[in-house]
Amino acid sequence: MSRLLKAFYAAAVYLFLYLPLAVLVVFSFNDSRLTLAWKGFTLSWYVKLLHNRTLLDAALNSLTVAALSACAATVAGTLAAVALSRWRFPGRKSLSAVMYVVMMSPDIVMALSLLVLFVSLGLPLGFGTLLLAHVTFCIPFVTVTVLSRLSGFDWGLMEAAMDLGASESQAFWRVILPLAAPAVAAGWLMSFTLSLDDVIISFFTTGPTYEVLPLRIYSMVRLGVKPEVNALCTVMIGLTLAAVAVSHLLLRERRRA
């Protein structure tokens, strides 16, 4: 009974999460410019998408920035969480205060303050500045998640490892990281998601040579979002689902072998 209830609840939440995506997928085959009513089946939006190089480039740029910034933020954020949780070092309070500022700061403030900083440092706007900005707003999400996992962590374990001859960084890799892993993974996923969807900060920190997908999509709003975007999203959903399923199966095989 209780297991059934749990399965039912989980299924309901997944339905809530995936229903709008199903709508989007269906409308990507709809023979109408508007996502309002079903007007018949077509593949024309997919054909148009194939010819829309700028849209495809923007999508690839987005994935690149999201993956790189999530990785960088995860490394920096995890280390910071360990430091905040383990040591009472000078500047500890300031570090946690600044993390808090990042999460609280309205997007437009982050965006303009970073732009002013980059301009006054003389950095050319583009991929590099965009990446710096994204890593910055992702770090606190990793740190706070890992911190919550490490709360109540028995630091004696790390010291025991060091007593047995491990260096501090070995102890970190072998003891702390495996224990914090689910939170580290969750932090990476959140960073990737945040980076992939950011609009305002990206707009002000990138330059004329590098554009990401959300900017193109938000800019389309005034003229009506093109159905190609639905097609693009469908392709991306399909690819990620397939990648996740395949890697899941592969890893299961390997474990069995």
Place this chain on the structure above:
Amino acid sequence: MNAAPGRRGRARPAFRLTPFRLAACYGAFAWMILLVALPHLLLAAASLAARGDPGYLDFSRLSLDAYARLLSPEFATVFASSTALAGGATLICLLLGYPFAWILARAPRKWRGFLLLLTILPFWTNSLIRTYALIALLGAKGLINAALLGLGLISAPLELLYTDFAVFLGLTYTLLPFMILPLYGSIEKLDPRLAEAARDLGAGRTATFLRVSLPLTLPGVAAGCMFVFLPAMGMFYIPDVLGGARTLLLGSFIKAQFLTARDWPFGAAASVTLMLLMAVLYAFFVRSGGLGAAHGARRRAA
């Protein structure tokens, strides 16, 4: 920040800098000071400056004028409606997300990673596009109404779009994973034997949950609430699209000061005030035992 360092084990050794500690403590620190603290100090300074035209800021005339202008009933209304919205969304996400994170964390080990990924996958689709899909579901001629009308359950379309319901639905739909993921991290490490021990000692299901499991996962709850509440305070696009934008929210208010009115001192003052108010709220939350309870319970449980 939300989680205090572990207090068990031996006495804390005096802090000595090693290369690893240098990287851990001061890597992110240096980054944050340069990219966040300095620009935000400038922001605080900007809130004291006067408006300049055609430039943005005139630092030759410093005053608290921008803050005085915030003391208006309009700003109070904007702040109150944003807080209500963010608070409501946080509560819904918590109530919806906690059981879900629990189920994920207690799923068979080999499935956990997969289920977790499945939870966040929808959020890799652009949020604006997902919001438009919600409109297609909720509208007067939307799929939900069409289905209910078709089944004969209702005779006239329900008013779903441009209501508070739609706003909360949209906010929940956008922010839910940021509640689920930290909760998952903290529930997953919870040792089921603790609950078993409590049951063995005669505690009921509810008591076990409220006095053992919940307190031990509070750090995750606190992290999740922060990840939902703080972004929700600044969020306006999704509530505007789904709710009809009849209430002015803090995010669009501040954005308009910077971009439309080009009144940087006023926008900066509003942002500084927002951050200070949130800091006070947070300190109050911690003091009133939100996290203190967690530590107490852990000691009791251990």
Place this chain on the structure above:
Amino acid sequence: MRTTLAALAAKALLLCALAVLLPALAAPEARAAKKELFLFIWSEYIPDAVLADFRKQTGIRVTATTYDSSEAMYSKLKLTGGAGYDIVVPSADYVMRMGAEGLLLRIDKARLKNLRNIDPKFLDRPFDPGNAWSVPYMWGTTALAVNSARVDPKAVQSWGDLWRPEYKGRLLLPNDMRGVLGMGLKLQGRSLNSMSEAEVKAAFEKLLPLMDAVKVFDSDSPKQAILSGEVDLAVMWNGEAKVAAEEDPKIVYVYPREGFSMWMDNLSIPKGAKNADAAYAFIDYILRPEVSARICSEMGYATPNKAAMARLDAAELANPVIYPPEDAYARGEFEGNVGQAVTFYEQYWTRLKTR
């Protein structure tokens, strides 16, 4: 635990590798072209084929990046000194502001031999006397779309009609301070570019009771609400109204008798442009009749190019949503910059939204 970690790490790495490798494989010719032009424009506001043809004819490669509001574009150019972009497409009010603030290059009209194609009624407008800073690209109007199945369009020929109690809860207004306050100003017989606080205050007081009748504020995609039947009266720009009318012919577009706002998007060259020669070549190319006709009929907006109009088909020219009749056109007013008055516009707008 280890296995979960390994699984997640492997998935993460896989995705990273994909994300990094794909663009590298996909764009080998990206660095090839030397002659280039950086265009800062609304998304999908110029057909890709036009950019491709321009490259074929001149060898200049155009890279287009986008913005989602004029004020965001302005703020970015202002803070970066305009560097990096060779062409921007500001609306009339921002041409006025950016020109006055020295963000734009003065247009050398001798280099634009096709400028003579533009209809004189779109040149030398108050927002840019003598076209010192800008060349018209496309134009349109912001007026009232009515669902004629539910509201008789004859009953709503004036902005004042929106105040009637029977329209309560059936109205959509733009989520935009100039759009809404401009409507109030027009209703009182004022210019929608008024810089008088008394006039704006009077408009605000007139508009205050209307706020409770509004069901939706939306400037981005108002057609959705009127097409799905959520509202019956919607103030929107004509691009939206055109799409709405194509989807549902019952939707008609009314030019209220007190006057309405007109918009014009213009081609300008930012001061910091590195490829000004290419920018002139590009503007002159867009001014060609066949190019302008192609852009406007593909995008569905009105061309200011008289020579291009001769190439459009009659049905398009006769569509009153795209090309308002002469008498309606005479009532339109281009939205200009209001300078420091923007402060009290913003204050009254905040008060309207927090009534």
